[in-house]
Structure formats: structure tokens, C-alpha cells
Amino acid sequence: MVHTLGDNNSLFNQFIAEIRDVNIQNDPLRFRRNLERVGEIFAYEISKTFNYSEKDVQTPLGTAKMNLAEDEIVVASILRAGLPLHNGLLNYFDRSENAFISAYRKYNEKGEFEIKFEYISSPSIDGKVVILADPMLATGSSMELAYKALFTKGTPKHVHIVSVIASAEGVEFVKEKLADENITLWMGAIDSELNSKSYIVPGCGDAGDLAFGAKL
Numbered sequence: 001m002v003h004t005l006g007d008n009n010s011l012f013n014q015f016i017a018e019i020r021d022v023n024i025q026n027d028p029l030r031f032r033r034n035l036e037r038v039g040e041i042f043a044y045e046i047s048k049t050f051n052y053s054e055k056d057v058q059t060p061l062g063t064a065k066m067n068l069a070e071d072e073i074v075v076a077s078i079l080r081a082g083l084p085l086h087n088g089l090l091n092y093f094d095r096s097e098n099a100f101i102s103a104y105r106k107y108n109e110k111g112e113f114e115i116k117f118e119y120i121s122s123p124s125i126d127g128k129v130v131i132l133a134d135p136m137l138a139t140g141s142s143m144e145l146a147y148k149a150l151f152t153k154g155t156p157k158h159v160h161i162v163s164v165i166a167s168a169e170g171v172e173f174v175k176e177k178l179a180d181e182n183i184t185l186w187m188g189a190i191d192s193e194l195n196s197k198s199y200i201v202p203g204c205g206d207a208g209d210l211a212f213g214a215k216l
């Protein structure tokens with residue numbers, strides 16, 4: 001299933017607009033904070049899919065019966081651009097475990113690239129709800145690679161894939177590659193185009209560079 005949160009009118013789209021806006025995104029602190037805020041909203045929406053059970057909570061004046069989430073959560077993200085989004089998710093899933101995966105575009109002199117995987121740090125994901133986040137889903141190759149890397153760490157109950165801006169092609173790629181998997185896609189916005197360098201158009205540019213600066 002694919003949920004596109006930006007399809008509904010809400011404050012969420014103000015944050016996405018600022019992430020895209022060339023006159024606002026040049027403030028890296030605001031860019032990171034907007035990714036974090038979007039992560040917080042994704043966390044809230046995804047939490048509606050969890051399993052809940054009734055618990056007694058002692059107040060100073062009595063006992064409140066509260067439905068509280070039971071699932072064990074692992075927040076996983078793809079370095080580097082995934083970090084501010086990861087923080088936003090973690091602001092709400094404050095007791096979750098965490099995983100980090102490095103997958104990046106390695107360009108050659110001709111401007112062609114391949115995805116390099118170098119590192120994964122993850123707890124066991126057996127029986128847990130995994131939230132796998134990366135702000136950009138362009139071709140979908142980084143996400144597929146990260147997903148497969150995570151599965152060396154166990155079999156999760158469910159995987160929620162979160163991206164702030166996706167291309168229609170990237171969404172189709174992930175749906176096709178992970179067709180038999182137990183996944184839900186949570187997208188902020190889905191843009192129609194990928195350019196010749198596999199950047200999303202209109203997109204927002206290079207999310208990792210905007211958050212953390214250009215790399216060599």
C-alpha cells in the first residue's frame with residue numbers, strides 16, 4: 001500500500017514546500033529541521049497502524065485506562081541524508097531501537113554512478129516493526145539495497161518505507177522489487193520526472209548536500 005501524505009491539505013505541505021524552495025533550503029539548519037518535522041508527522045501517522053492494548057496508568061487522583069502501542073520499533077535510515085528524518089521519527093518513537101545503513105551514489109568521470117554499500121549497524125529486527133527512512137526515493141536502488149541489507153538482521157513483522165520526495169519511477173521500482181514483501185510505503189510527495197542524472201524533478205535537489213554540505 002502507498003500513502004502519500006501530501007495529497008491531503010495540511011501543515012505537512014508547508015514543510016515540504018520549504019524543503020523544495022530554493023530560497024529557503026539554502027539555510028541548512030532550517031532544511032534539517034524541516035526534514036525532522038516531516039519525520040515527526042510520519043511517525044504519528046504510522047503509529048496508527050500499530051497494535052494497541054489497554055493499560056492502567058496511575059494518576060495522582062485515580063487510574064486511567066489507556067490504549068498504548070505494543071510493537072517493538074526499529075527506526076532505520078540510509079546515510080547521510082536520512083539522518084534528520086531519522087531524528088524526527090526518533091523524537092516520537094523515543095524508545096525505539098535504531099539501525100543505520102550506508103548507501104551512496106559513487107560517480108565516475110562520465111557522470112555515471114553505482115550505489116555503494118559499505119556499512120550496516122542494526123539490532124536484531126526479528127518480529128519487530130521496521131521503519132526504513134530516506135528523504136529521497138529517486139531510482140529506488142538505494143532503498144532496495146538497504147532493505148536487503150536489513151534482512152541479514154532477521155525477519156521483521158512489517159516494514160514501513162518512508163520517503164519525503166519520491167519519483168513515480170522509484171515508487172514503481174520498489175513496488176516491483178519488493179512485491180512479495182510485507183511493506184507499506186509512506187511518501188510525502190510523488191514527482192513525475194527523473195532527469196538524465198537520476199535526480200527527481202522538481203524534487204528538491206541533493207538532500208544530503210543541502211543538509212550537510214557538498215562532499216568530495
Ligand SMILES: O=P(O)(O)OC[C@H]1O[C@H](OP(=O)(O)OP(=O)(O)O)[C@H](O)[C@@H]1O
Pocket residue numbers: 078079080081082103104105115134135136137138139140141142143170198206207208209
Ligand atoms: O533512489 P536512488 O536513485 O538510489 O537515490 C536516492 C539516494 O540518493 C541520495 O543519497 P546520496 O547518494 O546522494 O548520498 P548522501 O545522502 O550522502 O547525499 C538520497 O539520500 C538517497 O539515499
Ligand SMILES: O=c1cc[nH]c(=O)[nH]1
Pocket residue numbers: 081136138198199200201203204205206207208
Ligand atoms: O533528486 C535526488 C536524487 C537523489 N538524491 C537526492 O538527494 N536528490
Ligand SMILES: [Mg+2]
Pocket residue numbers: 081206207208209
Ligand atoms: Mg546526496
